[in-house]
Amino acid sequence: MPRPARGREPFDPGTALDGLPGIGPARSRALAEAGLATVLDLLLELPVRHEDRARFARVADLVAGGPPLTLFGTITAARLVRTRRRGFSIYEATLEDESGSVDLAFFSQPWLARWLTPGARAFVHGRAVWKRRLVLESPHVEAEPEDPDDAALSVGRVVPIYRSLPGLPPRLRRRLVARALTEAAPKLPDRLRPEDAAALDLPPLAEALREAHFPGIAGGPPDPRPFRERTSRHLRRLAFEELLELQTALARRRREREARPAPRIEADSSVRKALAAMLPFPLTASQKQAIREIGADLRSGHPMARLLQGDVGSGKTIVAVLTAVLAARRGFQTALLAPTTLLAEQHAETAHRLLSGSGVTPALLTGRVTGRPRAALLSALSEGEIGLLVGTHALLERPVAFRSLGLVVVDEQHRFGVAQRAALPARTSARREHPHVLVLSATPIPRSLALALHGDLDVSTLTEKPPGRTPVATAVVDEGRREEAYRSLAADVGAGGRAYVVVPLVEESETIEGRSVAAWTEEVARRLAGRRVGALHGKMRAEARETAMRRFAAGEIDVLVATTVVEVGIDVPEASFLLVENAERFGLAQLHQLRGRVGRGARASTCVLVAGSGASPEALSRLAVLAGTDDGFAVAEEDLRRRGPGEALGTRQSGLPGLRIADPIADRDLLERAKAFASALAARGAAAPFEERLILRPGDPR
Ligand code: ADP
Ligand code: MG
DSSP states (O other): OOOOOOSSSOOOTTOBSTTSTTOOHHHHHHHHHTTOOBHHHHHHBOOSEEEEOSSOOOGGGOOTTOOOEEEEEEEEEEEEEEOSSTTOEEEEEEEEETTEEEEEEEESOGGGGGTOSTTOEEEEEEOEEESSSEEEESOEEEEOOOSHHHHHHHSSSEEEEOOOBTTBOHHHHHHHHHHIIIIIGGGSOOSSOHHHHHHHTOOOHHHHHHHHHSTTTTSSOOOOSOGGGOOOHHHHHHHHHHHHHHHHHHHHHHHHHHTSOOOOOOOOHHHHHHHHHHOSSOOOHHHHHHHHHHHHHHHSSSOOEEEEEEOTTSOHHHHHHHHHHHHHHTTOEEEEEESSHHHHHHHHHHHHHHHTTTTOOEEEEOTTOOHHHHHHHHHHHHHTOOSEEEEEGGGGTSOOOOSSEEEEEEEOTTOOOHHHHHHOOSOOOTTSOOOEEEEEESSOOOHHHHHHHOTTSEEEEEOSOOTTOOOOEEEEEEGGGHHHHHHHHHHHHHTTOEEEEEOOOSOOOHHHHHHHHHHHHHHHHHHTTTSOEEEEOTTSOHHHHHHHHHHHHHTSOSEEEEOGGGGSSOOOTTEEEEEETTGGGSOHHHHHHHHTTSSOSSSOOEEEEEEOTTOOHHHHHHHHHHHHOOOHHHHHHHHHHHHHHHHHHTOTTTTOOOOSSOOTTTTHHHHHHHHHHHHHHHHHTOOOTTTTOOOBOOOOOO
């Protein structure tokens, strides 16, 4: 990006804020830190919400717990209340309009005392609560502007409210944005030519931005609703722009990858026969299909980047291990990374079992492997004697030297380790080749969303489970039927089954985790007198955990009381009953994972979700989704619909460019079009005008 031009003229998208009227060096530094350096930044950061200041509500309209209202009135009284807590103050004021008066309370905003004083006229926006009287607590407040130019932008119309920034008073910001909209926005390169815009039924970018900041300017009635609830063409245009940015970035990442060299790994028919002979069972049709797709990638000479998604128990691990064998046949090593040590241990066990007699040597490297064994392992690795190294994601962070790393398998279970994947380095063979990457995910997501979030990856999906599985009968019950739930658990155990009781954690503290699981275990043991009850949680010593697992697997324990550590990596075919306490505290995808711990053998299995007495109706309806379907795709889709992709997939903190306006589920049609359009643009050789910075919409205000 060229350095933004300084000075007053001209007012271009690239003009620096520093030096604009009202913005000195100190202010501009603070703004740059908050992500606002240029006029373009002002245009791209949309308001948090809008206030209708054309028609005000009246104080008499306020109801405790009602919707937030915008009022306009005169301050009749004000005082700073001292409190005993240091650094904490309450500023109280009374606002009066022709219908009555109401108290306002501001916490730790003593500076309001400078202007919010009797006689001042102010706009107030907030929700009333009942504190022996009606009070607006910490409402948004703004002084009536004196300057007529400011008044034109701040009164008598729908007014944008921006993220509050100490360096940028609302009135100054509105002035700058208004000027940016008239002078700078028309100069933005619009990637939609008029004929594209017409075909997509979307307005020009400059018009969409104008409408998003100051609704009503572009004609038509103003719409003060929050962005998400608005469906105007203008917002769709901005959502489209955002999706287009994302698709362009993903497409570029893909092109860069496809230009790099990678080991060429061919599998002839003899290798494929050898693979089939290794397995005690035939592969499912979708496993075969996935292996074919992987095989084509490995042959291509360019790094594979493939997401293998499939429900819990659909057989992803086997596919990964077979891929490692393909690589080993050509002299390449594989690193298999699991999200937890427990899961790494389980993968290592699976690998040992499958690879015996295959000529490929697996090994496990976790934090627990230390001293001499670790040194021996690392040396064997660098000699190329180890074909498959299993470890946690930390494996790639430490300097572990492979002789010829050809394949990295990342098992993400239900997490989306976007950050981790980005960190996957060119740490490979000495030959400047990049390793192939296979990502395993147990959160099956709709294909269009997979493309949106992982447009740089290819996707293989295991659509079926190995034969012989019986679906898990799932019920949601309230606390009142808890006794009954434990009675059927006892009956199942009495008939030869084994059971998990999963309990939530109050806090993620070491001592509390241990104590709360111990308390739960005692309670379960009391309810199930005569049954052998064991405990399992993440903070137990490794040996104790292994002992508990081994005893449960061997049938020496009937009931295992556990935290969500059982969610990953535990395979006990005899387990046929799962009871989850306070099920409302778990996410849908997580509960589905937990449910995958039963129904793995021949016994008909049961899952009972016990909702705590505090569970909301919404939470109960969420749980009912699980009772209604055994299909991970359906569960994931519902989870996405309810929580949004950021929450459901945990991508919010992961560094994935956030979609703030577009919703990849609700705007699926736009997504498809943006994807197609991104390829068309690439073919046309068009540049990205915003250098792939997405349009911002800051989080909702209080
Ligand atoms: P995932 O990792 O997708 O949850 P796994 O790879 O752990 O699933 O497989 C789950 C179970 O199914 C394992 O016990 C595995 O041995 C078994 N399995 C995998 N593929 C098949 C198959 N084609 N036929 C029968 N059993 C299979
Ligand atoms: Mg697995």
